[in-house]
Amino acid sequence: MSAVAVMIRISILAALICCTATLAAAADDLYRAQTVVTGRGEANRTVGFAACLADVLVKVSGAVKLADDPRLAAYQSRAGDFVKAYSYHDQMSGTPIRDEQGTRDRPYDLIVDFDERKIDDVLKALGVAPWLSHRPLLAVLVEMGLGATHYIVTADAGLSAVAPRQSLLASSARRGMPxxxxxAAALAKSGIDGAGFAKLPPAALAARATELGGEVALVGRLKWDDSDLAWAAEWQMQWQGRPHRWQLRGVTFDEVFRRAIGDAAQIISDNGDPA
Incomplete structure (x- = not known):
């Protein structure tokens, strides 16, 4: 390897150190989940507890397939029994209440901490084990195509890619996968851009993504489908020498990213291939 190539690789890694340190924390607080509720009344809180319970069971186990398991309903109906603590964050904090219904109608983040032992017992009853071992850092390389426009979602995304970046980070936190x-500078130095993304073979994409600092490369291509008015996505990841490929169609990019991060967790946690 030439001295120039060595310097380029070092520059790429250095540019991502601060980003890696921030995002690696996504797997913390495995037994915590949050959802949005309207007001702080008991009825909406009960609904929020049920939603958070489903997320925590998936998050702790890595088994995204649990989200569609009909057995969850019985546990969700008494989700409050598994809650250790909860709190609210007012999404409109600083905005004055303008009428007598203001408190009731305001959106809140309901943040729920679950009892670790009780959650582990539920997973055991569902035939799934808690995934408490090391969770590898995913290097996520995603190209999005909207008509003639193609771009890669980056840590320092411009206006066109801010929402996808935030969605990926939210999916990372929700599924407990760092x-x-x-x-952009790292991509430029490695010779990857939106226009040339599709021309790179899968092996080259995986190798480049891993060089960007991750332990496992998750590579995705999203294309907007005008006929479906939704995104079509193709994903690939290699884990323990085995290639994995899967597709999603007819969904929002929020759902695409949530499913992709969850599917990667399911593969790595040895809970099976994506559905």
């Missing part, structure tokens, strides 16, 4: 995204 991720790292490349920055």
């Amino acid at each position: 991720i790292v995204l490349p920055d």
Whole structure:
């Protein structure tokens, strides 16, 4: 390897150190989940507890397939029994209440901490084990195509890619999988751009993504489908020498990213291939 190539690789890794340190924390608080509720009344809180319970069971186990398991309903109906603590964050904090219904109608983040032992017992009853071992850092390399426009989602995304970046980070936190995204300078130095993304073979993409600091490369291509008015996505990841490929169609990019991060967790946690 030439001295120039060595310097380029070092520059790429250095540029991502701060991003890696921030995103690696996504797997913390495995037994915590949050959802949005309207007001702080008991009825909406009960609904929020049920939603958070489903997320925590998936998050702790890595088994995204649990989200569609009909057995969850019985546990969700008494989700409050598994709650250790909860709190609210007012999404409109600083905005004055303008009428007598203001408190009731305001959106809140309901943040729920679950009892670790009780959650582990539920997973055992469902035939799934808690995934408490090391969770590898995913280097996520995603190209999005909207008509003639193609771009890669980066850690320092411009206006066109801010929402996808935030969605990926939210999916990382929700599924308890730490991720790292490349920055624009690192991509430029590695010779990857939106226009040339599709021309690179899968092996080259995986190798480049891993060089960006992750332990496992998750590579995705999203294309907007005008006929479905939704995104079509193709994902690939290699884990323990075995390639995995899967597709999603007819969904929002929020759902695409949530499913992709969850599917990667399911593969790595040895809970099976994506559905």
